[in-house]
Amino acid sequence: MSDDGNTPTTRLLTLLNVSAGKSLKRKQTFDAQPPSRKLNTRSTSSTTAASAVGLQEIVTKIPLTRESEKDLPEEDNAGEESGSEGGHDSAEDAEDPYDRHFGAKPVHLTTAARDTVDNRRWNSSTSSYRKLGSLFVSLPFESSLEPSKDSLSGILQRWRTPFLERRTTLPVDVRELQDDILSALSSYRDLYHTQTTFDKAQCTREVVSLHALNHVSKKRRRVLKNNERLSHAIKNKSILPEDVQDQGFTRPAVLILMPFRSSALKWLDALMSHMLPPTFQIENLSRFRKEFGLPEGTIDKLATADAGTYPLDHVEMFKGNIDDSFRVGIKATKKSLRLFSEFYGSDVILASPLGLRISIEKEKNFDFLSSIEIMVIDQTDALTMQNWQHVQFVMSHLNQLPKESHNTDFSRIKPWYLDGHAAYLRQSIVLTAYETPETRHLYNHLLKNVTGKARTIRRCAPVQVPEGLELNFVSFDCSSAKDEPEKRFTYFTTQMLPAILKSAVQSSNTAIFIPSSLDFIRVQNHFRKQELSFAVLSEYSSNQDISRARQAFFNGKKAFLLISERFHFYRRYRIRGIRNLVFYGPPDHAIFYTELLSFPFLDQEVEPSDVTCRVLFSQYDWFRMERIAGTKEASQLIRQTAV
Structure with a gap:
């Protein structure tokens, strides 16, 4: 029994x-x-x-x-x-x-x-x-x-x-x-x-x-x-x-x-x-x-x-x-x-x-x-x-x-x-x-x-990035995991993106890396609605679409390039022409963070001071933040966000 x-x-x-x-x-x-x-x-x-x-x-x-x-x-x-x-x-x-x-x-x-x-x-x-x-x-x-x-x-x-x-x-x-x-x-x-x-x-x-x-x-x-x-x-x-x-x-x-x-x-x-x-x-x-x-x-x-x-x-x-x-x-x-x-x-x-x-x-x-x-x-x-x-x-x-x-x-x-x-x-x-x-x-x-x-149990050290590059981690308030996608999108579209568009330097040659496929579609629709100049690299892009998007971005015909994490996971292309990097969220793969930050230096005569980087994160990004910023630094950043 x-x-x-x-x-x-x-x-x-x-x-x-x-x-x-x-x-x-x-x-x-x-x-x-x-x-x-x-x-x-x-x-x-x-x-x-x-x-x-x-x-x-x-x-x-x-x-x-x-x-x-x-x-x-x-x-x-x-x-x-x-x-x-x-x-x-x-x-x-x-x-x-x-x-x-x-x-x-x-x-x-x-x-x-x-x-x-x-x-x-x-x-x-x-x-x-x-x-x-x-x-x-x-x-x-x-x-x-x-x-x-x-x-x-x-x-x-x-x-x-x-x-x-x-x-x-x-x-x-x-x-x-x-x-x-x-x-x-x-x-x-x-x-x-x-x-x-x-x-x-x-x-x-x-x-x-x-x-x-x-x-x-x-x-x-x-x-x-x-x-x-x-x-x-x-x-x-x-x-x-x-x-x-x-x-x-x-x-x-x-x-x-x-x-x-x-x-x-x-x-x-x-x-x-x-x-x-x-x-x-x-x-x-x-x-x-x-x-x-x-x-x-x-x-x-x-x-x-x-x-x-x-x-x-x-x-x-x-x-x-x-x-x-x-x-x-x-x-x-x-x-x-x-x-x-x-x-x-x-x-x-x-x-x-x-x-x-x-x-x-x-x-x-x-x-x-x-x-x-x-x-x-x-x-x-x-x-x-x-x-x-x-x-x-x-x-x-x-x-x-x-x-x-x-x-x-x-x-x-x-x-x-x-x-x-x-x-x-x-x-x-x-x-x-x-x-x-x-x-x-x-x-x-x-x-x-x-x-x-x-x-x-693992403790992470910060990943290696090009020396002299200034990294800006930007947090947004969110007290509920259920509301996190909406809060992230709202902060990005009302705070971060308007500031980027007002800058003469950051309003062009800007790549936006988006980990979530759902967030990627949402941001893409917003860019289309705002009639912004942008190209797309997603896991669904054909070889012809990829070639066309990379060339348009490199030649300056498109001001923004939206990149999904799944695209980079499956393709791992080296993308030239990037001067400004925006991480809509920290990447799951820490090595992707290092790779993307190295891409601006594929072009000749690019100095670290010519490159900007922003990472948007919340307290629910702990695992990702730990892998890129290190356990100790990520703990401090997340603690400040939760306060």
Whole structure:
């Protein structure tokens, strides 16, 4: 019985009623299964050998689980996952972080913990790591737990050995970073890593993928081990074991979200790094590389360009296939990865938020997300430059009760799934180069792991700008985040822009950088209404439009140039002719601030005194201001604004 008084049986009957209307669509419908088998909760201790005989005929017709011998390759049922590896018995399993967190009776899943999480009454402290730095740890319970010293203590031997062998060639700082991340993940707490640099991104993916593969292997090992126990009990006409709740509603357990197809290739490489030939095989690998790489005959201008032609972070972000609509299932067996497996037969799903949303809306089904136990969001900073609503859409469909049964053996489902508490146990791993209000909101409000969560703490130094350049930070009063866009627009149009137009120097050769796409459209409409001379560079501009706008601005035919942050994110053009810079808001990418301030000096004989710069900000621009002005200076500026 669950903590809130709702029994798993009540949840189960509700689910059966919902799915009954669609049961005729399946070859083997749920209603066709003998109720005595499906509704058996194994709660009666007086089960006799005779009852086992009566069930034997049923069991021969119904798979013991979705991961039965019929469903898996032969090698998937041999030895390792059935319990031979590591020799874990029930006592050892009780100390395994996997069983403590995802077992039938999770240690921390209590009514008090759920209430604490829902009301955000976390107990917070800091923990120190070597390369991760300080973590701000939030727990729904009082604890003095220290980070695990042995980062590989919970990793199965099949993954640990090749991982250790491969690490011998890595630099010390990379090994320490990987140890820190594994240590933070080993307790199954959520991790919000806010300073994932592109040079450390792949080694981070490798340890996160190791954690995910280890999780999938342990889950399957429990399932196959219980299959053997049930088969053995039936064969020997003995009492059926009761402690076999070992699965969710559907098979997919790991979801990895990313922005581009090229990112999916990097994640596949990370997964494959733990599967050394000839022990492991990758099925459909050539098809994956064909569909997720560049089309045949295409030349990647970013990858082939001379060093320095494009910023290094831009090359790392956009080289390869940058299509943002895709989803693919991966089935992990004992000796292989099967790519392009059907979603309901997959262990891992790689997808972009857009691709997953299109799939859900087209099929009108998202049951494959009902049992996700580990969710990874990679390159979250890039996802905020796409459409954050797609991420929110996916998050809203995670760990919901399914609409259909999908031939599930409900006697094997963990009770907390039936109680609808899966979201309180899902481990979320969010990797980003920097924080935004959207990502912090996700961390604060959508991550509800009762084992706790942690985010990295960073202190920023001011970015480098051309020496001698005068920077003016202009604040405006705003006491409500809801009113902030309107207050910003009003201040800009009534205070800042009129002052610029009155100045003979600033009323021409002025570039206005606008972070928000909505603000960009609003300012553009205002300029058009005021019949000002301006050109536009947005993410929707064609190559011809871009060339025309840049030339008109450089030649002085257009006095103002409106630049959206998304345009600069995707294009990274060097723009000449700028003498005055106005930041309608601080950029999300601190490096954009440095780049734009360097553009005036692309032209010859330009002195710092010839250039003006204004940055419009409010107290709600804290994350952006911290990255460009530095933590200490930004604190002072924001404090003055809030007074």
